[in-house]
Amino acid sequence: MxxxxxxxxxxxxxxxxxxxxxxxxxxxxxxxxxxxxxxxxxxxxxxxxxxxxxxxxxxxxxxxxxxxxIPKGPAPPAATNTYKAKYVDSGSIVPLFQLIGAFLVGGYTIHYFMHIKYHKQAEHH
Incomplete structure (x- = not known):
């Protein structure tokens, strides 16, 4: 870059x-x-x-x-504005599923690094 x-x-x-x-x-x-x-x-x-x-x-x-x-003209719309226009303003339920998926992935990642990776091959206590 x-x-x-x-x-x-x-x-x-x-x-x-x-x-x-x-x-x-x-x-x-x-x-x-x-x-x-x-x-x-x-x-x-x-x-x-x-x-x-x-x-x-x-x-x-x-x-x-x-x-x-230097770029000329108006700035392109921000990604948050396009997401809001596509999902939130239209009343879609997709953001709810995306939030649940993010919590599941984040929760599993935290659980893996705090507990699972140390007990993969050994007996669980």
Whole structure:
């Protein structure tokens, strides 16, 4: 399961590597960054990494693939909701039989591990 996740596949160390940059923090970085030359600002020759707080194309690709893999649309119904709709809301007696079966299996399992497995081959006391 973990071998297929994006975190292990890309060699990232935490989910923080996938979270997009904070726009406010990036703006503060730009304001506090050393002032570039007026000629570079006027001609627009600043590098994209300098303005966006060192966001490279590799980082951007990781962020895009992360957001592409997030499920879109409404969440699927939970298993408890489908069980309730199928058996409880329809007034079926099946849940009662399932409960009795679960108690029988659970009771036998407890009895086996507490008593029966120690006396299978020996005389019962």
């Amino acid at each position: 973990f071998a297929r996740s994006i975190v292990f596949k890309r060699g990232m160390h935490s989910m923080k590597d996938l979270i997009p940059p904070n726009i406010g923090l990036a703006a503060r970085k730009i304001e506090s960054a050393p002032v570039a030359s007026a000629a570079a600002e006027a001609t627009g020759t600043l590098e994209a990494g300098e303005v966006a707080g060192e966001l490279t194309s590799k980082d951007f690709d990781r962020m895009v693939t992360f957001y592409k893999r």
